[in-house]
Amino acid sequence: MKIHEYQAKELMAARGIPVPLGRVATTVEEAVAAVRPLVEESGNPVVVVKSQIHAGGRGKGTFKEHPDLGGVTVVLDGIEGGIDATENKVRELASKMLGSTLVTIQTGPEGRVVNRLYIEQGIDIETELYLSVVLDRSTSRNIVMASTEGGTEIEEVAEHTPDKILRESIDPAFGLLDFQAARVATGLGLEDQAHRNGVKFLKALTAAAVEFDTDMIEINPLVLTTDGQVMALDGKISFEANALYRHPEIMDMRDETEEDAAELEAAEHDLSFIKLDGTIGCMVNGAGLAMATMDIIKYVGAEPANFLDVGGGATAEKVTAAFKIITADPNVKGIFVNIFGGIMRCDTIANGIVEAVQEVGLTVPLVVRLEGTNVELGKQILDESGLDVVSAPDMKSGAQKIVELAT
Amino acid sequence: MSVLVDKNTRVIVQGLGKTGRFHTDKAIAYGTNMVGAVHPSKAGTIESFEGETDHSGVSGRPDTYAHELPIFGSVEEAVAKTGADTSVLYVPPPFAADAIMEAADAGVRLIIAITEGIPVTDMVMAKRFLEGTDSRLVGPNCPGVITPGECKIGIMPGYIHKPGKIGVVSRSGTLTYEAVYQLTTIGLGQTTAIGIGGDPVNGTNFVDCLQLFNDDPETEGVIMIGEIGGTAEEEAADWVKANMKKPVAGFIAGTTAPPGKRMGHAGAIISGGKGTAADKISAMESAGIVVAPTPTDMGSAMVQALGQE
Numbered sequence: 200m201k202i203h204e205y206q207a208k209e210l211m212a213a214r215g216i217p218v219p220l221g222r223v224a225t226t227v228e229e230a231v232a233a234v235r236p237l238v239e240e241s242g243n244p245v246v247v248v249k250s251q252i253h254a255g256g257r258g259k260g261t262f263k264e265h266p267d268l269g270g271v272t273v274v275l276d277g278i279e280g281g282i283d284a285t286e287n288k289v290r291e292l293a294s295k296m297l298g299s300t301l302v303t304i305q306t307g308p309e310g311r312v313v314n315r316l317y318i319e320q321g322i323d324i325e326t327e328l329y330l331s332v333v334l335d336r337s338t339s340r341n342i343v344m345a346s347t348e349g350g351t352e353i354e355e356v357a358e359h360t361p362d363k364i365l366r367e368s369i370d371p372a373f374g375l376l377d378f379q380a381a382r383v384a385t386g387l388g389l390e391d392q393a394h395r396n397g398v399k400f401l402k403a404l405t406a407a408a409v410e411f412d413t414d415m416i417e418i419n420p421l422v423l424t425t426d427g428q429v430m431a432l433d434g435k436i437s438f439e440a441n442a443l444y445r446h447p448e449i450m451d452m453r454d455e456t457e458e459d460a461a462e463l464e465a466a467e468h469d470l471s472f473i474k475l476d477g478t479i480g481c482m483v484n485g486a487g488l489a490m491a492t493m494d495i496i497k498y499v500g501a502e503p504a505n506f507l508d509v510g511g512g513a514t515a516e517k518v519t520a521a522f523k524i525i526t527a528d529p530n531v532k533g534i535f536v537n538i539f540g541g542i543m544r545c546d547t548i549a550n551g552i553v554e555a556v557q558e559v560g561l562t563v564p565l566v567v568r569l570e571g572t573n574v575e576l577g578k579q580i581l582d583e584s585g586l587d588v589v590s591a592p593d594m595k596s597g598a599q600k601i602v603e604l605a606t
Numbered sequence: 607m608s609v610l611v612d613k614n615t616r617v618i619v620q621g622l623g624k625t626g627r628f629h630t631d632k633a634i635a636y637g638t639n640m641v642g643a644v645h646p647s648k649a650g651t652i653e654s655f656e657g658e659t660d661h662s663g664v665s666g667r668p669d670t671y672a673h674e675l676p677i678f679g680s681v682e683e684a685v686a687k688t689g690a691d692t693s694v695l696y697v698p699p700p701f702a703a704d705a706i707m708e709a710a711d712a713g714v715r716l717i718i719a720i721t722e723g724i725p726v727t728d729m730v731m732a733k734r735f736l737e738g739t740d741s742r743l744v745g746p747n748c749p750g751v752i753t754p755g756e757c758k759i760g761i762m763p764g765y766i767h768k769p770g771k772i773g774v775v776s777r778s779g780t781l782t783y784e785a786v787y788q789l790t791t792i793g794l795g796q797t798t799a800i801g802i803g804g805d806p807v808n809g810t811n812f813v814d815c816l817q818l819f820n821d822d823p824e825t826e827g828v829i830m831i832g833e834i835g836g837t838a839e840e841e842a843a844d845w846v847k848a849n850m851k852k853p854v855a856g857f858i859a860g861t862t863a864p865p866g867k868r869m870g871h872a873g874a875i876i877s878g879g880k881g882t883a884a885d886k887i888s889a890m891e892s893a894g895i896v897v898a899p900t901p902t903d904m905g906s907a908m909v910q911a912l913g914q915e
Binding site for chain 1: 699700722723724725726727728729730731733734763766776777778779780781783784787804806807831833834836837838841857859860861862863864867868869870871872873874878879883899900901902903
């Protein structure tokens, strides 16, 4: 699960990780009202207006409605014109940005509507750095990755100048040790007070990664200010889905407007669903088989409409819900159910299909391939249901059959 | 011969809820040597299992079975009283990592974690705990391990398996069944099938299993089934190139998966341009592994690798 930048900064600030002062706004009035207290508290006449969407590349992104306007805009008017000038500029920007569609490298051409802005104090930057805490799958431990190349995508740094990436592996029994944090801070070129601030920052950030069960925390850029502070100028946190149950405060931060409606509904039924652009709806048990089913649809010449894993413990209700989600997509021209039952019993799936078709109705062809535990019972239930279901003996012929029927 | 488990394996089950009970019953029906259960709230009681024998399992048994399983309060007690060397876990996700560590602490040789949805942070800790112990973890989020005709531990349907000569190792449960079923249909059968699980942090990996199969005299070939995410398949391909003495076939799921989207399994995600199916397939092919174009072709890819076309 992802959260907005302002929420990530709230969480970091609460754990002693320095971030700039800022206020969130959902209306133009709130945006304007944020300016005065912010400028007075920070003592800096500059503010930054930042669009809050769950996609990166906001700084370089622009609005569909306002092609000259960037997703993150620095307001310098206050340097000469004072707070009033800043307020006027923020009013103008906020009225353009709120409700408009921001297109960035990560949103795709359709972009995302901006519903929230973050008004942040200006920072006098000495250097921009990069810092992240991510799981290293090859060692089964979190690692710190740091680089002096702040503001650049880390993948780019890894490709062109891999020697500029510092890595420290974190032993979960001890956490990031002092000498490791010091080594990173030194590698980042921090000195004296800034070095001490860097060490503190690193220790707090790596502890937060464990406390919040994050998949990834990425601070890009991490900045060294002209007065020696080390601060998170941006913050991207993604939370590990399996651990969300123990973080109700983070669940509350979920912004459902940033997520696909069908995927949300699927999640409510504990289904793993991802919407795709094709025409063949797929219902499968097991993530690997679900992916392979998408692949085989493509292999026989069509495109999958979705990834859908009904999981190991599916009930008839879950199968019904899955069916509804698939058939709600107007692009779907045919449905392929591919089940190899182990933990999941074929009769459960068959009952679910029958119930679902009776409830939802069936307007497109349906091919079902069942194999595994209670397969005979499953096939019997389908046969005796009187439904217009085509049975397939294996995956490839099932895929060929549904593609043939749907086109 | 086989790897990891055989007819002498003594198994306890941790977590005897609805799922645990269902699959324990199936394991007993198969002939697996189930010797006890750990379920603190039912400690001191006996759980009875009876039903029709699964004749695809251990041969030479009567058509019905009645089996009593003593329930213990801790793994330590279960091991002491039953001499179990292997444990299978159906413990719910919030408590599963602790159950893994408890089993390791009790000296269980092989810990097979079926549980899906264990927090990654917990697994990072559990793996750290396992370092320096003699315990091997398989999983989590996996179907388990089966040596056909001898011992079935986990949630796989027994009847699709058949004793034979191919080792199977897979990150995906249901794709394992596909491969196994094809190997059975073709007549090659399996020595042992190991599900290593779809999580980013797991115990036994591809290389561990390839090593075991390489050293097993009865295994004549191996089929490895991977998916997008991470670099475990690439590492396995490197190992095969340098060390493997037996033919290997394979399959990778997720050719059509879009980047940045978690495809069900926590581990199945293409991120930062890493972990694509194309990368894995090319690494495997350059190591001489015959990669099946679709899951339906896994069996024939194995035949091709064995040079039996």
